[in-house]
Amino acid sequence: MPEYAVERRDRESIRELQADRLRETVARAYENVPFYREALDEAGVSPDDIDSVEDVRELPMTTKEDFRDEYPDGLFAVDDEEVRRIHASSGTTGKPKIVGYTDGDLDVWSEVVARSLSASGVEPGDTVQNAYGYGLFTGGLGLHYGIEELGATVIPIGGGQTQRQVEILQDLGSDVISCTPSYALYIAETAEGMGIDPTDLDLSTVIFGAEPCTEPMRREIEERLGVTGIDIYGLSEIIGPGVSNECHEAQDGLHIWEDHFLPEVVDPATGEPVEEGEEGELVLTTLTKEAVPVLRYRTGDLTTLDYEECECSRTMVRMDNVTGRADDLLIVRGVNLYPSEIESVVLEFDDVAPYYRIDLDREDELDTMKLSVELAEDFDGDRGETREEILTRLENVLSFTPDELRLAEPGELARTEVGKVKRVFDNR
Ligand SMILES: [Zn+2]
Structure with a gap:
């Protein structure tokens, strides 16, 4: 298995490397991106002021609105000829966020994805079925080149064609599949429907990302498919998948x-750094990006940072698995809730399948929430009792119960074969 020496460098030398690269990045942004020159001048910071990593706090922040305002390429720091590839993130509203990559950026991206795969336990020679969508979305091609970089075999199947996915898992004996967590479950369900026990497949690892995944959801994936489930994290504004990855050891x-x-982790309301180990919004600064250097990007993802050395002996900081986005926060009749909190409660029940949806409406100026959860295939209990148990548990854990709890029949709630799953329908 390839060893990436940098992953185990002592913290002090990592900090020094970061400080040097931060200074270079600020200089690149200042000299080549009018948006940053203006913001840095306004903040009264010049690239020469950057002496240590802590100085990052003096820099202006970048938001997703800035990407939209600078559409399409106002944040690019290189000439067109140096841009080797373009990707875009699918915005649900407005213009997509466009990002570009130089040759150097593509090399870095392949390396960080290869590192992520290696941390996931993937070895050269393994076969990886890449079920992320190809195209402008960074998931497909991002994983693809990292898999090749590691020296593994890639099956570039992309998303969808679920029966075909199962046939290929079986016929080519894929060791690893990369996809969203909800799609991993749908593949398990499809295999079962085809009369194939998913735990009999050669598959040993699922690398999932692009959607939040709670612990109960991970356990469900691991049990249904007989695999180790590993979380990969990334976003196009920073590079794509491969910003961070769980290690299979821990x-x-x-x-x-x-x-x-x-x-960095900041208070989502004020943008001020939180105490070490406290939860807040993840903010990322790129240190080597050439085409689109990004200073202090507000990801919207809630996490904590842990600088304790990991049992795998990697010294690089760990972020908590992201189950909530600041954007996902639901405020229902003044109560703050994350969909992931509801997911964690309902998936505790064996009688419930890992499919649910939340419908929010407003009736007579009042918010209403309808929660639909799907019954497990082999459900043979009492519906009334199951409903009551779920409602009691929601009340105990979240101090909140939906106005309506509906038990849907097995297979009734929509499955997502391509792209990210949608579970919250806010009609207010
Ligand atoms: Zn580790």
């Missing part, structure tokens, strides 16, 4: 590849 937080990405 499965306890995602190591951020700090030689390329500098993390």
Whole structure:
């Protein structure tokens, strides 16, 4: 298995490397991106002021709105001829966020994904079925080149064609599949429907990302498919997948590849740094990006950072698995709730399948929430009792119960074969 020496460097030398790279990044942004020159001038910071990693706090922040305002390429720091590839993130509203990559950026991206795969336990020679969508979305091609970089075999199947996915898992004996967590479950369900026991497949690892995944959801994936489930994290604005990854040794937080990405955690309301170990919004600064250097990007993802050395001996900081986005926060009749909190409660029940949806409406100026959860295939209990148990548990854990709890029949709730699953329908 390839060893990436930088992953185990002592913290002090990582900090020094970061400080040097931060200074270079600020200089690149200042000299080549009018948006940053203006913001840095306004903040009264010049690239020469950067002496240590802590100085990152003096820098202006970047938001997703900035990407939209600078659409399409206002944040690019290189000439068109140097851009080797373009990707975009699918915005649900407005224009997509466009990002570009130089040759150097593509090399870095392949390396951080290869590192992520290696941390996941993937070895050269393994076969990886890449079920992320190809195209403008960074998931497909991002994983693809990292798999090749590691020296593994890639099956570039992309998303969808679920029966075909199962046939290929079986016929080519794929060791690893990369996809969203909800799609991993759908593949398990499809295999069962085809009369194939998914635990009999050669598959040993699922690398899942692009959607939040709670612990109960991970356990469900691991049990249904007989695999180790590993979380990968990334976002197009920073590079794509491969910003951080869990190690298979500990499965306890995602190591951020700090030689390329500098993390901070801030209070989502004020933007001020939180105390070490406290939860807040993840903010990332790129340290080596050439085409689109990004200073202090507000990811919207809620996490904590853990600088304790990991049992895998990697020294790079770990972020907690992201189950909530600041954007996902639901405020229902003044109560703050994350969909992931509801997921964690309902998936505790063996009688419930890992499919649910939340419908929010407003009736007579009042918010209402309808929660639909799907019954497990082999459900043979009492519906009334199951309903009551779920409602009691929600009340005990979240101090909240939906106005309506509906038990859906097995297979009734929509499955997502391509792209990210949608579970919350806010009609207010
Ligand atoms: Zn580790």
